[in-house]
Amino acid sequence: MEPSFWHDRWESNRIGFHRDAPLPLLTAHWRSLALPAGSCVCVPLCGKSLDMVWLAEQGHRVLGIELSTRAVTQFFDERGLAPRVHTSAAGTHYVSGPWELLVGDAFAVPAALLADCAGVYDRAALIALPPQLRATYAATTWARLPAQCRGLLVTLEYPQHEKSGPPFPVAEDEVRARFEAQWTVALLERRDIIASEPSFQAEGVSALSTAVYRVARTAR
C-alpha cells in the first residue's frame, strides 16, 4: 500500500473509514486503562478521527501521526482552529490546544518524539495495512513507544477470501504474534457487527466482527 493510495483517497474524498462520532468501543473501554488526565496519547495513522476529539475531552493531550496534509488541515478547519505549524526531521507538526498532529510517515517517527506518550490508540491503523506493512508498523511505530505505555487496539475479523482490503481482517492469533513479545495483550470485547455494515454485506462478506484489545508495554 503506497502513500499515493492514501493521498488519492483524501484528494478524492473517498474516506469511508471516517466516522462522524467517536467509536463506541473507545468510549466503553478507555477508562479501564486508568490513564491520568494530562497524559499524551499517540494515535498512529489518525486521519481526522473524532476519536481524537473525544480523547482530548477526557483531558488527554493527543499526538496524531498522519500521511495526509489534507486530513490534518481538515481536522483543524472543522473545529475552527488555526494551528501553529513547524517542521522537524519527522515532518510538519500542526499544534493547537491539546492536539499535535504530525504530517509524516508513522514508520519513520523517531522514538524521541513518542517518549512522552503514556497512551496509544489504534483504530483503523493496523487493519489499514497489508501483512508486510503490518509487520513494519509493529516493528517501528509500536516498538518505539515507551515503557509503561498502554492503550487500546481495535481490529476487524472477517473471512479474508470474501473481500480484498483495506480494511484487512486481523485475527487474535496475529495480534498476539505481532505484539506479545513486547506488550501484554488482553481481549476486552468482540462484537458481531455484520448487521450494521451494509457495505461489507454488499461485497459478499458473510461474517464480520470487531475486537478491542487492551495492550500494555512490558519491555523495551
Ligand SMILES: C[S@@+](CC[C@H](N)C(=O)[O-])C[C@H]1O[C@@H](n2cnc3c(N)ncnc32)[C@H](O)[C@@H]1O
Ligand atoms: C483507514 S484510515 C484510518 C484513519 C483513522 N484512524 C480513523 O479511524 O478514521 C488510515 C489512515 O492512515 C494514513 N496512513 C497510511 N499509511 C500511513 C503512514 N505510513 N504514516 C502515517 N499515516 C499513514 C492514511 O492517510 C489514512 O488517513
